[in-house]
Amino acid sequence: MSQKPVEVASRELEAQPKQPVARELTRSGPVFQPDVDIVETPEEYRVYADLPGSDGDHVQVRLEEGVLSIDAALAVEPEPGWVPLHREYRLGGWHREFQLSDRIAAERISAEMRDGVLEIRLPKAEAHRPRRIEVRTA
Amino acid sequence: MAWVGFSSPSGAASGDLFERLRRDLDGLFEQFGAQQPLRAPGGVQPPLALYESDDAYVLTAEIPGLKREDLELSVEGPRVTLRGERRIELPADPKLSVHRRERRPGVFRRTVELPAPVDSEKVEALYRHGVLTVRLPKQAQHRSRRIEVQQPR
Numbered sequence: 001m002s003q004k005p006v007e008v009a010s011r012e013l014e015a016q017p018k019q020p021v022a023r024e025l026t027r028s029g030p031v032f033q034p035d036v037d038i039v040e041t042p043e044e045y046r047v048y049a050d051l052p053g054s055d056g057d058h059v060q061v062r063l064e065e066g067v068l069s070i071d072a073a074l075a076v077e078p079e080p081g082w083v084p085l086h087r088e089y090r091l092g093g094w095h096r097e098f099q100l101s102d103r104i105a106a107e108r109i110s111a112e113m114r115d116g117v118l119e120i121r122l123p124k125a126e127a128h129r130p131r132r133i134e135v136r137t138a
Numbered sequence: 139m140a141w142v143g144f145s146s147p148s149g150a151a152s153g154d155l156f157e158r159l160r161r162d163l164d165g166l167f168e169q170f171g172a173q174q175p176l177r178a179p180g181g182v183q184p185p186l187a188l189y190e191s192d193d194a195y196v197l198t199a200e201i202p203g204l205k206r207e208d209l210e211l212s213v214e215g216p217r218v219t220l221r222g223e224r225r226i227e228l229p230a231d232p233k234l235s236v237h238r239r240e241r242r243p244g245v246f247r248r249t250v251e252l253p254a255p256v257d258s259e260k261v262e263a264l265y266r267h268g269v270l271t272v273r274l275p276k277q278a279q280h281r282s283r284r285i286e287v288q289q290p291r
Contacts, residue, residue: 035241035242036238036240037226037239037240037241038236038237039229039234039237040234040236041229041231041234042231042233046229050202050203050241050268051202051268052200052201052202053200053268054268055267075267076267076269076271078198081192082189082190082196084189085190085195087187088185088187089185089187089200114203115202115265115267115268116200116203116268116269
């Protein structure tokens with residue numbers, strides 16, 4: 001089924017400071033909570049996460065015990081010779097976790113990263129897809 | 139590294155040089171267009187950072203999911219202007235249900251007044267992984283030069 005994207009209406013943008021995540025890390029440095037959108041179609045769930053500065057090589061998506069977790073590190077960083085004059089955003093990695101229902105077909109989860117946006121597709125398990133039962137007339 | 143906030147300087151009126159420099163630089167950032175920040179007073183989009191090297195200023199912005207045609211960058215004298223629109227696309231499924239919406243679309247316009255003039259012919263901009271990096275080479279007379287100190291014999 002073709003899915004042409006629709007646009008959400010535009011308005012003046014507002015900023016939100018990054019929310020730090022208190023979490024034990026294997027890496028040092030600050031970690032922030034990315035903004036996400038979560039939507040559902042009859043076939044699947046989709047999670048979109050804004051992870052500016054990160055790329056496919058620096059992001060990890062895991063599903064463990066029904067918890068979907070996103071971890072990302074920066075791929076784009078300031079160069080050592082640059083002296084900061086003014087900074088409106090903090091630099092660091094990203095982390096977020098979601099509890100998923102058991103209606104996901106875990107083996108068919110896919111994820112794609114583009115221009116700092118991570119899109120995760122979580123297909124619903126067969127048994128949980130809405131199914132239309134044809135009623136025949138006798 | 140110290141976090142330099144954009145919003146108004148702290149209440150403590152410090153005469154120290156660093157604080158004054160920071161306030162001066164904060165004043166270099168202007169934004170046009172009405173904003174009514176509800177959650178982040180003084181917060182604007184996209185968030186910017188300005189760096190300086192010996193021969194250039196570097197402006198960075200976090201703007202994930204941007205299309206080329208939705209971004210316009212212009213340089214006039216010491217002023218850099220970033221204009222554009224962040225769009226959000228969701229599947230066009232008529233049965234779509236939305237559980238969470240945190241990423242916000244919208245138009246933006248930011249202007250930065252640089253501390254020294256730049257060579258607008260040589261400005262380079264790169265958009266990679268949702269980060270815009272703009273390199274603005276300083277005009278020759280404004281580049282810092284390392285001066286070798288001679289030792290008298």
